Amino acid sequence: MTTSVLPDEMAARFATARQVADAVLFEGYVLYPYRASAAKNRLRWQFGVLVPPGWGADSAEHSFQRTECLMEPRSGARLSAELRFLRAQRRTVQRVRADGGFETVAELELPDRVLVPWDEGVEERVTAVVDVAALHGEGITVPFSRPAQDETEPVHDADGRLVGRLVRRREEIAGLLRLTATELAGPYAAFRLTATVENTSAWAPDGPADRDAALPRALVASHLLLGLDSGSFLSLTDPPEWARSAVAACRNQHTWPVLAGEPGRTDVLLSSPIILEDHPAIAPESPGALYDALEIDEILALRTAALTDQEKREARGTDARAAEVIDLADSMPPEVLERLHGAVRALREVTGPGPTAPEELTPDVPGLRPETPWWDPESDRSVDPVRDRVTIDGRSVGAGSRVRLRPGARRTDAQDLFLHGRDAQVEAVLHDVDGGVHLAVTVDGDPGADIRRAQGRFLYFQPDEVAPLEDA
Incomplete structure (x- = not known):
């Protein structure tokens, strides 16, 4: 039996994990200084973008995500799945003409904000609840679609006079969620669960089309919440010994599954387009969504509060969520800001001299x-970052060596993946207190390389994340 209505208990479990899922959904949605005119807000929607299959076969985006994980469902267990994504809603700005009609403009000035064209994100959800027994063989497929839609919103000035309108356009999209399960051989009642999300929209450009044309037909920031009403999922980063080979055989494409919800629980899994650890959590000190990186709330709050009045008007007119950030920074009491300065999460006992x-x-x-x-x-004085060397693939590598970057898939920062295949120069070989070795590098073509060297602010990779290009 399959239904689209989440049971109350599972809805409550998903709600606990959804705080992190919301951060995934809106990761980088609008970045400081929160204005559409800012360069960093002109190339948006970097993560989890599933484009129509008829566009961009050679692009960095894909039309599907594939999640594979291990689960141990009890007899009669049911699986709940919730696909969440943003749908890009294209907003244009129009001004009232003298004859009462409307004309499209680049901006519309109001006393409290400056309205500009912008792509808004509308949250969409697709849910399915199915008996685990029904997932054997071909499993189940849940198709979904959203029709094209146009909306208009009148804009009035401080005196209540109609001065313009916002026109919002959503394009038609279609997709599917496919769930299958295969029982593993062995003494344990474990299954490999495969969840595939596809964009099946029929749209294709008539000729060459840029990324902006595909985005309104894309599933943006796509991710899955999976839950068992009876049973558990296994961690893919720290599985039990008997499951290590089965975990290694799991194929996850364009997604990253981790245990979610309260620490210690294993009945909810979040499959994310960005790298997370098991049981990720939002810092309790965080006063609200700032859409950047969560660990830099203090500096973002201070810099946002320091924006000029004109910059704040532009941010408020860019997006309703940007306006909330401006209001949050302006109204944050000192005791809340103080909490953002830093926190000790854990201490460990150190014994011995x-x-x-x-x-x-x-x-x-x-x-x-x-x-x-x-x-x-x-x-x-036994270590010297400038003179120390490390052997990689039989070659001696140290300061001045040339390497090609190949960031590790499991432990690297998500941003480092954009540097895969780039050439770099080693600036220093560093040793940490745990005995680890790290290479400080500058990337070829980086216009700020000289500044990095002057300030000692490098990018860092481990030896197995680089390939030597030449002998010392």
């Missing part, structure tokens, strides 16, 4: 002052 003990350090490093802290570079 400390590294600053004179009897430990003085014999190895002659002349070292006993009070020198462990983090001072002079506390260990």
Whole structure:
């Protein structure tokens, strides 16, 4: 039996995980300084964009996502799935003409905001609830579609006079959600669950078309919430020993599945287009969505509050969510801002003699002052970032070496993936306190490379994330 109505208990479990899912949905939706005119807001929708299959076969976007994970459902278990994505809604601005008609304009000035053309994001959801037993074989397919739609919103000035209107256009989209399950061989009652999301929109450009033409027909920031009413999912990053080979065989394309919800729970899984850890959570100190990166709330709040009145008017006219950010920054009380300054999440006990003990350090490093802290570079003269070298693929690599970047798929920052295949120069070889080795690099063609060298602000990769291009 299949239905589209989530059970109340599962809806409550999804609600707990949805706070993080919302951050995924609106990741980078509108960036500081929150104005449409800002360069960083002219190329939008970077993550989870599923385009129509008839467009952009050679583009960086794809028409599908594939999630594979392991689950241990109990007898009679039901699987709930919720696909969430944004639908780009194209907004144009029109002004009232003298004859009472309307004309399209680049902007419309109002006392409190400046209205400009903009692509708004409308949240869409597709849900399915199915018996796990029905997923064997061909499984189930849930097609969905959304019709084209036009809306207009009148715009009045402070005196209530009609001065213009906003015209919003949504294009027709179609897609499907396919769910299948295959039982694994062995003593454990485990299954491999495959969830595929496809954009099946029939639109294709008549001729060459840029990305902007495809976006209104795309599923943007697509991600899945999956839940079992009885049973559990297995972590793909930390599976039990018996499941490691089965996890390694899972094929996840354009998505990243992690356990979600409260820590310790294993009945909800979030399949995200950005890299997350198991049980991701929003910082409790965060006062609201700032649409940038969550870990830099303090600096964003301060810089947003410092925008000029004209910049704030432009931001308010760009998008309703941008207006909420401006209002949040302007109204944030000091005690809330203070909470953003930093927080200690966990402490670990350190046993044994400390590294600053004179009897430990003085014999190895002659002349070292006993009070020198462990983090001072002079506390260990056995390492030298400029002269140290590391062997990679049989070649000696150090400062000045040329390498090709190949970021690791599991531990790297999502932004680093954009540098895959780029050539770079090693600036230093660094060792951390846990014995790890890191290469500080500057990327070829980076116009800020000289500034990075002057400030010591590099990009960092581990040795297995680079390939040497030449011998020392």
